[in-house]
Structure formats: structure tokens, C-alpha cells
Amino acid sequence: xxxxxxxxxxxxxxxxxxxxxxxxxxxxxxxxxxxxxxxxxxxxxxxxxxxxxxxxxxxxxxxxxxxxxxxxxxxxxxxxxxxxxxxxxxxxxxxxxxxxxxxxxxxxxxxxxxxxxxxxxxxxxxxxxxxxxxxxxxxxxxxxxxxxxxxxxxxxxxxxxxxxxxxxxxxxxxxxxxxxxxxxxxxxxxxxxxxxxxxxxxxxxxxxxxxxxxxxxxxxxxxxxxxxxxxxxxxxxxxxxxxxxxxxxxxxxxxxxxxxxxxxxxxxxxxxxxxxxxxxxxxxxxxxxxxxxxxxxxxxxxxxxxxxxxxxxxxxxxxxxxxxxxxxxxxxxxxxxxxxxxxxxxxxxxxxxxxxxxxxxxxxxxxxxxxxxxxxxxxxxxxxxxxxxxxxxxxxxxxxxxxxxxxxxxxxxxxxxxxxxxxxxxxxxxxxxxxxxxxxxxxxxxxxxxxxxxxxxxxxxxxxxxxxxxxxxxxxxxxxxxxxxxxxxxxxxxxxxx
Amino acid sequence: xxxxxxxxxxxxxxxxxxxxxxxxxxxxxxxxxxxxxxxxxxxxxxxxxxxxxxxxxxxxxxxxxxxxxxxxxxxxxxxxxxxxxxxxxxxxxxxxxxxxxxxxxx
Numbered sequence: 361x362x363x364x365x366x367x368x369x370x371x372x373x374x375x376x377x378x379x380x381x382x383x384x385x386x387x388x389x390x391x392x393x394x395x396x397x398x399x400x401x402x403x404x405x406x407x408x409x410x411x412x413x414x415x416x417x418x419x420x421x422x423x424x425x426x427x428x429x430x431x432x433x434x435x436x437x438x439x440x441x442x443x444x445x446x447x448x449x450x451x452x453x454x455x456x457x458x459x460x461x462x463x464x465x466x467x468x469x470x471x472x473x474x475x476x477x478x479x480x481x482x483x484x485x486x487x488x489x490x491x492x493x494x495x496x497x498x499x500x501x502x503x504x505x506x507x508x509x510x511x512x513x514x515x516x517x518x519x520x521x522x523x524x525x526x527x528x529x530x531x532x533x534x535x536x537x538x539x540x541x542x543x544x545x546x547x548x549x550x551x552x553x554x555x556x557x558x559x560x561x562x563x564x565x566x567x568x569x570x571x572x573x574x575x576x577x578x579x580x581x582x583x584x585x586x587x588x589x590x591x592x593x594x595x596x597x598x599x600x601x602x603x604x605x606x607x608x609x610x611x612x613x614x615x616x617x618x619x620x621x622x623x624x625x626x627x628x629x630x631x632x633x634x635x636x637x638x639x640x641x642x643x644x645x646x647x648x649x650x651x652x653x654x655x656x657x658x659x660x661x662x663x664x665x666x667x668x669x670x671x672x673x674x675x676x677x678x679x680x681x682x683x684x685x686x687x688x689x690x691x692x693x694x695x696x697x698x699x700x701x702x703x704x705x706x707x708x709x710x711x712x713x714x715x716x717x718x719x720x721x722x723x724x725x726x727x728x729x730x731x732x733x734x735x736x737x738x739x740x741x742x743x744x745x746x747x748x749x750x751x752x753x754x755x756x757x758x759x760x761x762x763x764x765x766x767x768x769x770x771x772x773x774x775x776x777x778x779x780x781x782x783x784x785x786x787x788x789x790x791x792x793x794x795x796x797x798x799x800x801x802x803x804x805x806x807x808x809x810x811x812x813x814x815x816x817x818x819x820x821x822x823x824x825x826x827x828x829x830x831x832x833x834x835x836x837x838x839x840x841x842x843x844x845x846x847x848x849x850x851x852x853x854x855x856x857x858x
Numbered sequence: 859x860x861x862x863x864x865x866x867x868x869x870x871x872x873x874x875x876x877x878x879x880x881x882x883x884x885x886x887x888x889x890x891x892x893x894x895x896x897x898x899x900x901x902x903x904x905x906x907x908x909x910x911x912x913x914x915x916x917x918x919x920x921x922x923x924x925x926x927x928x929x930x931x932x933x934x935x936x937x938x939x940x941x942x943x944x945x946x947x948x949x950x951x952x953x954x955x956x957x958x959x960x961x962x963x964x
Contacts, residue, residue: 374933381933388933393952394943397936414931435919442882444956457919491959495950505953508942640880645919653925 362530362594363522365559366537367515369487370418371547375401376486376514377409377452377649384513384555386548393507401512403447408648411436415514416459416652418546419484420662422516423460425540425669426479430659434459434483436649439641444506445489455643458483459652467533468671477533478521487513516546522561527594531587534558539670542694551586558584562597563612566605576601577616581629584622593622596629673697680714686722696721699737706747713750720750724763728771740771748777752787759837761829762786789835795828798836799844802827813849821845869898 369384378400381388388396400407420430437455463479489511491504518537524530538549538556547555563578579601581593597620610616620629668676670691677687690700700721707713721736725746729739741749749766752758758766758781770780781787802824803810812820821842828841874894878885885893939952948955 373931374929379929379932379934380936394939394954395936395952397942398934399937402937402942410927410929412931413928416928433925440880444954444959492953493958495953501950501955503948503958504956505950506956507953640876642880647920650920650922650927651925652928 361522361563361565362524362527363561364520364524364530364533365561366518366520366534367557367559368422368518368537368541368547369555370415370514370516371545371555372412372414372418372514374412375512376412376415376484377512378407379412380512382513383509384547389553391509393505393509396509397511401447401508403449409452409646411649411652412514415484417662417665418514418544419459419482419516420654420659421544421666422518422541422546423463423482424663424666425544426460426463426465426482426518426537428460428463428479428482430654431457431459431461432655433457433651433653435651436646437643438646439485439643441641443488444504445491445508445511447489447508447511451486451488452646452649453485453643454483465533465536466671467529467536468674469529469532475523475529477523480519480521482516482518485515485517487511487515527591527598530560530594531591534587534590536671539691543667543670543697545694554585556585558590560584560590560594560597562594562601564598564601564605566602574605575612576605577610577612577618579629580617580619582619582621582632589622589624592627593620593629596627600629670697677714677718680711680718682715682718686718689722690718693735696736699735699743702743703746703750706744707750716750716754717746720746720753724767728767741767742774745770745775745777752777752781756837756840757781757787757790759788759835761838785835787835788837788840795832795836795841795844796848798828798831799824799841799848801831803845803848810849813845869894869901 371385372382373385373387374380375382375396375398378398380396380398380401381391383389383391383396398407400409423430434454434457436452438450439453439455440450442449458481460482461480463482465477465479466474467477468474487510489506489508491506493501493504495501495505520533524533534556541547541556542549549555559580559582561578561580564576566574566576568574579597581597584590584593604610619632621632622628623630674684674687674691677690678684680687682690691697700717703717703721704710704714707717725736725739725741729736732739749758749763752766753760753763757778762781765784766777766781766786769775769784769786770777778787806824806827809820809823813824824845825838825841828845829836829838832841871890871894874890874897875885877897878893943949943952943954946954
């Protein structure tokens with residue numbers, strides 16, 4: 361069984377208890393060491409913390425998204441320990457009154473089922489600074505080098521119930537949570553920057569031959585900052601714990617829990633020796649901070665800020681008729697997804713528009729976005745322009761073969777797709793007499809294919825369509841041609857029968 | 859430490875040494891007994907509070923009635939690096955330099 365603790369670095373602009381710039385926000389990524397330090401961060405005498413309103417609100421948003429109750433009253437506690445990355449000698453955290461508690465999340469599983477994951481709590485705390493051992497230029501330093509930029513960054517710690525029984529589900533949850541946090545705008549979720557860190561608590565239930573079960577001691581794996589490491593650590597422990605139990609027979613119980621780290625190179629967990637007093641944190645309420653109370657009005661305001669979440673959007677997109685993998689691709693990143701929603705809105709909304717826009721973005725515009733190395737929303741077209749092109753396609757006015765040319769013609773400009781297509785001669789010329797003439801010539805030139813189509817072998821129609829397209833020189837749309845050929849052949853057949 | 863142990867004279871010399879270590883205070887072995895007696899007296903005094911019936915009383919997290927002293931999310935400039943390093947016993951470039959912290963503690 362696995363329970364998961366997740367630390368999310370919240371992307372507030374300023375830190376949690378002081379207004380130094382916060383390195384979890386894009387404005388302050390990768391700043392020079394010790395450049396985001398105020399007297400409060402450095403714990404200079406006489407400084408007092410003041411809580412950042414936005415950090416509380418972002419935490420509430422995550423809590424609401426995970427179905428949690430929001431505490432109407434929560435407080436701040438000091439967790440005391442000495443370490444050079446913690447100038448105050450204590451971390452401000454929430455001990456017995458977390459801001460969010462008792463939630464549950466229905467984790468979507470492959471195949472459409474869900475698994476209910478209990479959320480025990482989500483509380484706010486501050487991050488520590490960083491210790492390094494390398495000087496600029498790669499020279500190693502014998503002592504520890506302290507950088508306090510990260511110190512005081514708001515961290516939301518989310519604790520799930522031990523409701524997982526596979527590494528894949530844990531990873532799926534972690535990824536879903538990352539998506540939720542990104543849609544909420546509370547972090548960019550860049551794993552390499554440590555925006556999300558995972559700590560799974562793992563143990564194994566072993567079924568004994570003579571009936572009955574034993575539970576192995578819980579192992580907590582600390583500080584995993586990639587999905588790969590998360591999966592690797594859980595799978596390693598699941599196997600290793602059975603071996604350990606065979607060797608020493610130890611089972612779950614008080615004092616049996618241990619802490620391990622993950623070795624990325626050996627793909628194994630390693631026992632971490634802990635200080636004997638590691639858990640003697642002597643928590644007590646922080647007298648420097650007054651409690652946070654949440655009234656109905658504030659809660660309602662924050663609730664209104666919670667957008668439709670990724671899983672709900674995916675389900676809605678599948679409702680448009682899109683395949684599950686297409687729906688997932690459209691929801692993968694927030695900005696491209698919001699762009700897609702805008703295109704659908706420009707088209708007037710609804711399943712037909714959603715399907716057409718989704719297919720266009722994934723099949724046509726994504727090629728261009730990939731070439732440019734950017735998201736769909738940055739491929740040079742506005743949502744209105746994309747909607748215009750989709751409309752032209754849907755009405756049959758624009759052939760598939762001319763889409764790329766039209767995109768290239770209007771990208772980066774404010775041109776209206778329809779007038780641009782007309783000006784460039786990219787639109788289908790709707791001349792039924794001419795079309796019928798081309799169709800008749802193509803049928804005559806492909807007698808065998810025509811016979812096959814008459815006999816019901818519809819695959820044969822491709823040859824005739826191709827011939828018409830060639831005759832028409834790109835001014836007709838394949839869909840229209842197809843319909844026309846079918847109509848002509850049916851007419852002919854009826855004629856023969858008469 | 860368990861509450862019962864902390865009361866009266868139940869405080870042990872080992873507990874005094876442990877508390878001193880947590881607080882990073884050096885206590886000469888010859889003075890542990892002196893502190894043990896004094897600390898035990900303090901704890902015994904505070905233990906009188908146990909006699910008060912607080913059933914049904916909300917724990918008080920803060921003596922003030924106020925709540926929600928909150929700041930806007932608007933960053934300000936950090937201190938110049940000279941100011942940060944001024945009081946540091948040692949510095950390397952822009953870093954504060956400290957002795958290496960051993961993984962197993964001190």
C-alpha cells in the first residue's frame with residue numbers, strides 16, 4: 361500500500377511571510393544566490409512575519425479542487441530544529457489545524473473507471489534555503505554554502521490516505537495533481553526546478569501460505585522530484601520489502617518505520633540515518649502570527665476562482681466525439697487548452713465545433729507548432745483566425761490541400777482567413793456544371809474503379825476522386841467530390857436498371 | 859518526553875542532557891543535577907495547570923482576538939548582498955559559508 365505526500369511550491373510573487381521575491385514565481389526563477397533575502401528571511405533580530413494572502417488563497421484553491429473542507433480557523437505552529445538552511449531555528453508550519461482537510465479525489469484510470477483517493481490534509485508551510493558544496497566554476501568547497509533564496513517560499517504539503525496499490529496509480533495521481541495545480545495557476549509545475557516533490561510511504565501486505573497476512577514496516581522515501589523516480593522507488597520497495605521480511609521477519613508497528621532516499625544511478629533506495637532526535641520538533645503555536653479565519657464571502661470568492669479542472673475538461677472533450685487520447689492531448693497544457701476552448705467559443709460552441717476545432721488543432725496546427733517549437737496558442741494564429749479556417753473547412757469552401765497555404769499566408773498577421781483565401785485563390789470554386797463534367801471524365805477514364813464502386817467496393821472511389829482533384833487543380837474539396845461521384849454513379853446505376 | 863515523566867522529580871539526568879542538546883546548549887556534566895532540580899521545579903509549577911478543568915474549552919492559539927493580518931502579494935527588493943554577508947562568520951562569493959553538515963547529525 362502507498363500513501364503519498366506531495367510538496368507543491370506555490371507560485372506567489374512574494375514569499376510566504378515577507379515580501380522578498382519568491383523563486384517559485386517565473387519572475388524570480390534562477391536568481392543570483394542570496395538575492396531574494398529580506399531581514400525576515402535572514403531572521404534578523406526584531407523582524408516579524410506577515411502572512412501572504414495569496415498563498416492562503418492558492419492553498420484553498422488546491423484544497424477545493426481535491427474535495428477538501430476548508431478550515432474556518434487555522435493557525436501557525438513552529439517546528440523547531442537547527443540546520444544551516446533554516447536561519448530562524450524553526451520552520452513555520454501548520455500542525456494540528458491544517459488549512460484543508462478530509463478531501464477525496466476520483467482518480468481517472470485507463471478504461472474509464474476511477475479510484476477514490478482520500479486526501480487527509482493539505483497544509484501550508486515555508487520552504488528552507490539550499491545547501492550546496494560547489495563554488496561557481498565547479499570548484500568543490502569543503503564546507504556547506506548557504507543560499508537563502510528559497511527560504512520562506514510557500515509550500516503546500518498534501519497528504520493522501522494509503523489508498524494506492526500500484527506505482528502506476530501513484531504516478532497517475534501525481535501527474536493529475538500537477539495538471540490540476542497548473543490549471544489553478546498555483547505553479548508552473550516544472551519538475552526540474554523542484555516545483556513538486558514527492559514522498560511516498562510504502563509497505564507491502566504479504567499473504568501467508570497458511571492463510572492470514574502480514575504487513576511489512578512502512579518505508580518513507582524522501583524528496584523524489586521526478587515521476588520516473590517516484591515509480592522506480594515504489595516498485596523497488598515493493599520487491600525489496602518482501603526480501604527484507606524474509607530475512608529479518610520484521611513487521612509494521614511502532615518504531616518500525618524507516619526513511620530512505622532514492623539513488624538515481626543505482627535505481628535503488630538507500631537507508632538514511634536519522635538523528636535520534638529528528639522527530640523531537642517541539643511544535644508550539646507561533647506567537648508572532650495571528651490565526652487565519654475564512655468567512656463565507658472569502659471562501660466564495662476563492663471558490664469562484666477555481667476553473668474547470670483537467671479531468672472534467674477531458675470528459676467534456678470526449679463528449680465532443682474526440683478520442684480519449686486526443687482529449688488528453690488537448691488538456692495536457694493549460695495555455696493551449698484555453699486556446700482550444702476559445703476557438704470552440706468563436707465557432708459558437710457545441711460538440712460539432714469542438715470536434716472540428718480539436719481535430720484541426722491536433723492534425724494541422726500542431727505540425728506548425730512543433731516546427732516552431734511552441735504551444736498551439738503561439739503558432740501565429742489567433743483563436744478567431746483558427747475558427748475562421750475551421751469554418752471554411754467545415755463548409756467545404758477550403759480543401760484540405762490548401763490549409764497549410766492559408767495558414768502560412770495569414771500567420772502572424774491580423775488577416776481574416778476568408779478574405780485572405782479568396783485573395784490567394786485558395787477557395788473551392790463552386791461550379792456544379794464544371795464539377796460534374798470533371799466527375800464524368802474521371803469516371804470514364806477509370807471504368808474499372810467505377811464498376812467496383814457500383815458493386816459496393818467503396819475503397820475504389822479514391823482513384824476517381826484523385827482524378828477529379830487533378831482535373832480541378834485544387835479548386836474543389838475532396839469531400840464534395842466524393843459526394844458528387846457517389847451521386848453520379850448511383851444515377852447511372854438507376855438509369856441502367858430503368 | 860512524556861508528560862508524566864516531566865512532573866515532579868521524575869525528570870532524569872538523561873532528559874536534561876537531551877533538552878540541552880535540542881537547544882544546542884552546552885551543559886557541564888557537573889551541573890546537570892543542578893539544572894535537573896531547577897527544571898523539575900519549573901515543570902512542577904506549570905503542572906498545577908493540569909488541575910484546571912478545561913473540558914469544553916477551545917485551545918487558545920493566540921492571546922489576541924484578531925485574525926487575518928495579511929499582506930498583498932507584491933514583492934519588494936531584497937537586501938544588498940553586503941548587508942546579508944555583513945554578520946556572517948564566513949562567506950564564499952555570494953554564499954554564507956558554514957562547516958559541512960554531516961548527514962548523521964553532530
